[in-house]
Amino acid sequence: EVPPVGVWPPVGAGVIDVSGLYGELAERGYGYGPVFQGVRAAWRLGDTVYGEIALPESVVQEAARFGLHPALCDAAAHLLQFSKVLDQDGVWLPFAWNGVRLLATGATRARVRITPLGEGSVRMDLYDVAGEPLAVVEQLTARRLDPAELQPSSTSTAAARGLFALxxxxxxxxxxxxxxxxxxxxxxxxxxxxxxxxxxxxxxxxxxxxxxxxxxxxxxxxxxxxxxxxxxxxxxxxxxxxxxxxxxxxxxxxxxxxxxxxxxxxxxxxxxxxxxxxxxxxxxxxxxxxxxxxxxxxxxxxxxxxxxxxxxxxxxxxxxxxxxxxxxxxxxxxxxxxxxxx
Known part of the structure; x- marks a missing residue:
């Protein structure tokens, strides 16, 4: 069962500055276009992270075509960067999704609660702006990727040789x-x-x-x-x-x-x-x-x-x-x- 979202934002939660989020992510190896820059606000209370995410106006009309729009789902995962279960070195990527349930469709905005589970894993609950449940991920596990691994090496060109185009x-x-x-x-x-x-x-x-x-x-x-x-x-x-x-x-x-x-x-x-x-x-x-x-x-x-x-x-x-x-x-x-x- 999805726990209620309660008072929003939570009483006593500290505001997280999200204005530089995507610039910082770009420096650490991420690259997001404007459609996928959906984090609007975030707070932290203890080890739990709360956030507000939204689709840009350019794709709002597409929301009805999806159970949960991919850009909105991705924005929820971006809030992982504020979770204390992840250190701030390298690039963290969602790796394994377990216990995923979709409870409503067509959302253009969402509230998100990320609760740490330990070992690089969190629980993610999504709600609409009225506080009604949208989706739940019982366990989302992230893996850290060293940015150096993404750079071509003069001594290791196997990956480059294996890259093809049509x-x-x-x-x-x-x-x-x-x-x-x-x-x-x-x-x-x-x-x-x-x-x-x-x-x-x-x-x-x-x-x-x-x-x-x-x-x-x-x-x-x-x-x-x-x-x-x-x-x-x-x-x-x-x-x-x-x-x-x-x-x-x-x-x-x-x-x-x-x-x-x-x-x-x-x-x-x-x-x-x-x-x-x-x-x-x-x-x-x-x-x-x-x-x-x-x-x-x-x-x-x-x-x-x-x-x-x-x-x-x-x-x-x-x-x-x-x-x-x-x-x-x-x-x-x-x-x-x-x-x-x-």
Whole structure:
């Protein structure tokens, strides 16, 4: 049971100056952006720390999407820095969470009580501004990290060698599109109106068995993420259940679902413009790992229209489960060694 918060702030509690908290944390190895700088006030009474945390105005409207907004949860953990169970050397990181219970949702502000348990562990109780329980963490254990361990070493470069980044190098574009037997499948309106001048059906049963590639266009622009994900999941399941098309590939075609930094043109440093479809990429990648050769992912240029010839050229590339079409050029994802500051 969550103990009541009682009088707030507690009678006799000493005020803790939090104005320099995030500057001090930065000096000790932490780095927090403005959204994650949520500590507003703090007090100490004996070994117990009390605090007030809040979301910045820029993300307040997001609170209803979460049980407890990640930035608010993180801000509660920042109050650990004032607990006497932790010394002030190095960087302390939350390590193990036990007995976590969510009692209310959608909070934008919270009151926090941190009670020491010893051995680098605390109990954390969160309340809303009316004193009603929001969440409880029966035991949160922190671990100290020496900032020196985060610095690259000239004698130890294994970590740097193991750091990779995603790159999208250009691929040779086929001169002539190969898959002649291609059809577009649009079950219950997938949100993408373009059929690229290809034959189109709404029912998978109407797809001829001779077809080599079935195109499933997906658009999440201005649509509910759950709605899009549910519809595509149903389509993937229906596709795998259709034994008649076991030799064909399903090409899930999106537009602006992945960030492809080509370094030139409108896609230089590109951002994702269709977040719902971006989630679909994750779903289809999982399906690809379980059913090799049954799925292809193709992301079209969000700034340019891809005609039938461009689409068919992209789909004629073999051995590439994921592709992107940008500025008239095909790209495929590759892991490359990341550049490090050391």
């Amino acid at each position: 790159s999208w190098p250009a691929l040779p574009t086929p001169d002539t599109p190969q898959p002649a037997d291609t059809i577009v499948w649009r079950p219950q309106d997938s949100g993408e109106a373009d059929t690229w001048g290809l034959p189109a059906v709404t029912d998978l049963e109407d797809v001829p068995a001779s077809v080599q590639v079935v195109v499933l266009p997906v658009s999440g622009r201005d649509r509910d993420v759950t709605e899009v994900s549910t519809a595509v999941l149903a389509a993937l399941q229906a596709w795998l259940a259709e034994d008649r098309l076991a030799r064909a590939r399903l090409a899930v075609v999106t537009r602006g679902a992945v960030a492809v930094d080509t370094g030139v043109g409108p896609d230089a440093g590109a951002d994702v413009v269709d977040l719902a479809a971006s989630g679909i990429w994750g779903m289809v990648r999982t399906a690809q790992s379980e059913h090799p050769d049954r799925f292809t992912l193709l992301d079209l240029d969000p700034h340019q229209h891809a005609d039938t010839d461009a689409l068919l050229k992209a789909l004629s590339v073999s051995g590439e489960p994921q592709l992107a079409w940008r500025d008239g050029q095909l790209h495929a994802p590759r892991l490359v060694r990341a550049l490090t500051g050391g």
